[in-house]
Amino acid sequence: xxxxxxxxxxxxxxxxxxxxxxxxxxxxxxxxxxxxxxxxxxxxxxxxxxxxxxxxxxxxxxxxxxxxxxxxxxxxxxxxxxxxxxxxxxxxxxxxxxxxxxxxxxxxxxxxxxxxxxxxxxxxxxxxxxxxxxxxxxxxxxxxxxxxxxxxxxxxxxxxxxxxxxxxxxxxxxxxxxxxxxxxxxxxxxxxxxxxxxxxxxxxxxxxxxxxxxxxxxxxxxxxxxxxxxxxxxxxxxxxxxxxxxxxxxxxxxxxxxxxxxxxxxxxxxxxxxxxxxxxxxxxxxxxxxxxxxxxxxxxxxxxxxxxxxxxxxxxxxxxxxxxxxxxxxxxxxxxxxxxxxxxxxxxxxxxxxxxxxxxxxxxxxxxxxxxxxxxxxxxxxxxxxxxxxxxxxxxxxx
Numbered sequence: 001x002x003x004x005x006x007x008x009x010x011x012x013x014x015x016x017x018x019x020x021x022x023x024x025x026x027x028x029x030x031x032x033x034x035x036x037x038x039x040x041x042x043x044x045x046x047x048x049x050x051x052x053x054x055x056x057x058x059x060x061x062x063x064x065x066x067x068x069x070x071x072x073x074x075x076x077x078x079x080x081x082x083x084x085x086x087x088x089x090x091x092x093x094x095x096x097x098x099x100x101x102x103x104x105x106x107x108x109x110x111x112x113x114x115x116x117x118x119x120x121x122x123x124x125x126x127x128x129x130x131x132x133x134x135x136x137x138x139x140x141x142x143x144x145x146x147x148x149x150x151x152x153x154x155x156x157x158x159x160x161x162x163x164x165x166x167x168x169x170x171x172x173x174x175x176x177x178x179x180x181x182x183x184x185x186x187x188x189x190x191x192x193x194x195x196x197x198x199x200x201x202x203x204x205x206x207x208x209x210x211x212x213x214x215x216x217x218x219x220x221x222x223x224x225x226x227x228x229x230x231x232x233x234x235x236x237x238x239x240x241x242x243x244x245x246x247x248x249x250x251x252x253x254x255x256x257x258x259x260x261x262x263x264x265x266x267x268x269x270x271x272x273x274x275x276x277x278x279x280x281x282x283x284x285x286x287x288x289x290x291x292x293x294x295x296x297x298x299x300x301x302x303x304x305x306x307x308x309x310x311x312x313x314x315x316x317x318x319x320x321x322x323x324x325x326x327x328x329x330x331x332x333x334x335x336x337x338x339x340x341x342x343x344x345x346x347x348x349x350x351x352x353x354x355x356x357x358x359x360x361x362x363x364x365x366x367x368x369x370x371x372x373x374x375x376x377x378x379x380x381x382x383x384x385x386x387x388x389x390x391x392x393x394x395x396x397x398x399x
Contacts, residue, residue: 103168227262228285
């Protein structure tokens with residue numbers, strides 16, 4: 001809805017579009033319990049938002065000169081609602097345009113990603129802060145500066161040239177990647193796994209892959225990675241709602257269709273000369289999916305690919321995952337040594353899975369008391385009940 005209205009109002013009036021959407025949703029909350037949910041809720045919401053936009057255009061001085069043309073644009077759909085096929089196509093195109101429009105060149109990459117996550121993905125400030133390893137105040141300020149810049153620049157939702165796409169594509173990738181990660185392992189929700197976010201990320205990535213200027217090897221690598229991860233969603237939680245480690249998951253529950261889709265996109269990703277961090281992540285995910293049982297996991301190749309990934313993306317989280325892989329390959333004491341040598345380790349001090357990895361390696365090495373202390377720390381840092389329950393179960397294994 002925001003993307004649709006912003007195409008009409010202009011990106012410089014993003015706040016106005018968001019206000020109209022908020023007002024429309026409030027009307028739905030008030031109206032639907034009394035009159036019933038409409039047969040086509042999406043069309044009802046879009047029509048109500050369109051009518052609200054027309055009301056604002058007609059009474060607002062700053063739009064008065066442009067009102068006839070703008071009203072014609074927002075009033076194109078007839079009173080019975082838009083044609084479903086054309087409607088879905090129009091909204092899909094609006095969202096794709098909006099993703100790139102949020103990546104204004106005068107904004108930093110972090111600000112571009114923040115704007116996409118807030119505007120198109122519906123992230124809260126808290127969720128954005130966690131995804132970007134930032135505090136909430138800085139995210140609020142970043143959003144405020146971004147909206148001010150767009151308002152002052154007179155930016156529109158339309159790209160003036162296809163040449164603008166490559167320079168904005170990286171921020172779009174990051175936003176889709178972070179959206180999927182939040183669904184795969186939610187940082188704030190009571191639900192640890194949010195499939196709605198995961199499949200929304202896949203949908204947006206598919207939008208990119210269907211556009212000739214965006215159908216790059218990196219786009220296909222990202223799609224491959226998301227499909228491989230999504231294939232394992234149904235096996236990640238136990239009956240009590242706690243997380244299940246990879247070795248405990250029932251692989252018969254993994255989605256074979258999504259794994260096949262992951263392989264398909266990985267093959268397409270290998271057709272060019274470009275290789276990216278998404279290529280390496282997709283290869284690792286493919287190896288996990290290919291192993292018929294946990295004991296057959298190819299840790300040697302996984303550790304090797306993590307080295308390549310770290311060369312391209314030298315972040316503490318990648319270093320943590322590489323350390324875990326090397327610990328699985330060379331033993332728990334080597335894993336602990338790798339964990340202790342992670343550069344910029346301070347960024348992981350509040351990350352519960354760093355403490356959990358330490359606990360896991362101590363437990364494997366036969367030191368349950370040390371392991372329990374690390375799992376206690378992980379429980380303290382847990383971000384939701386499911387994480388806390390998982391760490392409590394691990395601590396109980398130390399007794």
